[in-house]
Amino acid sequence: MDNLLEAAQRAVKAAMDAGAEFADAYCSQVREVSVGVENTSLRECEVVRDYGIGVRAFFQGGMGLASAQSLEYDDAVECGQRAAELSRAADADPDFVGLPEPAEPPEVGELFDDALAGLAVTEVVEWCRQGIEESRAIEPEVRLEGGADLAVGGSALASSTGIALQRRGTSVNINFYALLTRDEDVGTYFEYDAARQLADFVPGGVAAKATEEARRYLGGRNVATKRLPIVLGPLAASGLLFSVIGDANAEHVQRNRSFLGGKEGQRIASELLTITECPLVAGGLSSMAYDGEGVPKVRRELIEDGVLTTYLHNSYTANKAGVANTAHASRGGYRGSVGIGTANLQVALGSRTEAELISELDEGLYVTYGGIQPEGASGDISATVDFGFKIENGQFAYPVSTTMIGSDALEMLGNIDAVSSDYREEPGIIVPSLRIVGIQVAGGE
């Protein structure tokens, strides 16, 4: 770990020595073991050791970004110098004020697990082998693909304002996609589990769930075109909600390319909807003590009783708007620039179960999964229900096929008439189901 911070600091110094007015550098290294399953058989194992450095340098606000897949002294220095040179070629940006000052980040526990870090490849292989076995026990003719990944790594962040931070982490995930064929009919489904700690990880049952669910999607049919109440299951709900939260990106708003422009402090959703960012949950999948620029993270409501409480800021957008930095800077690894993103999101629960919400519908559409995400500028939604069911007389009638939803983000959020009390949970992340009334469904006649 020490060499990561040293490399970052060397690069920052090199950038400043080359004429930058501000600079920061991010270094990371990861060892990732992946086991692949294909055609209901183990197929491959790979081990990837990836490491590198990314440097941002600023000159009169113009930004230069340079990266390299190395942590060697000379490469770190060259990277810093290259970033500084690029910053001088960029146009001045009077909205750039500076990089954040150092601040003590909070403690976030259980993001690194010695048990995971020391796990043998054979254990990862065994999870996959068991997945194949449990899937075949349910459907001997199943076609199963997927696999498991185990990652152990660390990162360091240094800046010309004196930030010097480092962290390490572990993560593990398993995912399976099951495919069943009956004559010309096909049923498919996927399932996954992910964790930062071995104790939170439950690989057993993931392949079985994918296989059992694939059975339910045999015999898909088209739905008639009409307005219907729809129920978004947790996966579909997270797709919609997390995408809308992403559109609260202050840079998109400031650049006039978000449909949430002018909506800060206003109601954008039913008062039943509250979404809280919980970055400090021990062992959370997206937990973090500080953001991509080293600013301490805090728990905060992003949508409270339907009101968009804040835009998501990094240091640049906060300074430009003259508001407090909300610590939402994100980094896409050492090769990426600094953008805006969130940590774990948790959606407040309602009082009745998903089954109760469905039982109240004479006719409706249940969306297990689909690309229900608004177009960022217009907020328009036009999406296929990739996995879903027609609801008739309060229960699932049949799986749907070539069925679409046409709406916009504010209509969908505003028409939420119930949030379920049961939910899907990944470490740190909680998403219930949503019932939304009066949504245009497109299908057949």
Next chain:
Amino acid sequence: MERLMERIIQAALDQGADFADLRITDAAATAISVEDGRADRISSARTRGAGLRVLVDGAWGFAPTNQPDEAEMLRCVGDAIEMARSAAPYVTDPGMVAEIEPAHGEVGKPPRIRPDSVSLQDRVRRVFELERAARSSAAEKIANTTASYADGSGEMFLANSFGTFLRYEGTGTSIGVQVVATDGETRQRAVQRRANRTGYELVADLDIEALGKETAEKAVNLLTAERAPAGTFDVIIDQRICGLLVHEAFGHNSEADAVWIGDSILAGKLGEKVAAETITIVDDATLPGLNGSFEYDHEGVPAQRHVIVENGILKEYLHSLETAARFGVKPGGSARAQGHQDQPIVRMSNTAIEPGETSLEDMMAEMDEGLYLTGGYWGYVFTGQGQFTCNVEHAYAIEKGKLGTHYRNVCISGLTLETLQKVTAVGNDQEFELGGTCGKGGQGMPVDAGGPHLRISQVVVGGQSGG
């Protein structure tokens, strides 16, 4: 380099590999972003490394490194062998490779204008010109303009245990512009992009003013477009959506790795009718000057022209060394890898529906009502179900053979085989319109796609009004 790579391959064979290949890459890329009149972000990335793949007792092992020196690559040999041996006891569908003649030589020609031969300032200026052209068109309605540019160039060496040693040289350039127009609460976005495996000539030869102006006009026109209708419609799709359809809905199903595992609606259908008789689909990496063109794939197999569907009949799949061995056919030259940290997988190149004989005017004149769908940025497919989704940038009502109401962007969905059987007319105006990047298995790969106008009956349109 050849001797070094031979030593690494030999070490893998000595440790028990039945097959091994090694790719060493060294590449540099530059990106420029100009937004709202300022070139405020310029970046440069250097990637370098090696990826070693082995086949041991039917299991694949893979170990890349960012440090392609001999000691590190020998460590990768040990890692890859160990990885493969960890999986081998549980492999019930053993991996295999088709034998090929070893290939030697240099692959790829230098571009007409090397991007790094143009000063950074000149490249920035050109991107700025594009952004300004967009911004100054209908300026009162334009809320945001972003122009972006990227170039990348580098070399790759490939060696394998058949004795292949190839040196690839490659360059890619892209430029695009995004415009957001507003009118009160309404915001609409239009995007256009050009990409090719060429040098800076792509940008130097481009009519920057026209691209910027056209994109701005598209965004502004969308402001007054109505919400699209929902339901099932007879449609005419343009060349770009035809490209999306043939690539996303059909092409991914023809990749033999998906076929082998049953995750394709084309599995078991060779020789069967899978589309209307008027449909012929070709994937051709040898076409000159397109974004998906190449000379050799990343397993050392020469690029080829594949007639996947001929007059509606499925003729062949796209193959890697592994899938060719599984299906007992000749390797197809369709395996490519994004970088040294990725394994080669089956990819399309330039995929298109061949032109027919009907003009757009005749196609349209025969329709009493329906939709004309044009433009589109993206699509996806679940190959096992054969259900696809394609984005459409603009839609227009067709009323008695004429274009009518203008609708906003929307998506269409369908089942691939049903949709291709419902093609009622094939245009005579094939174009490749989709030079871009295809994502599969976490890897991005340059491809192109296209076709002529198509008329298709009963396509589901996911609009917001009508039910």
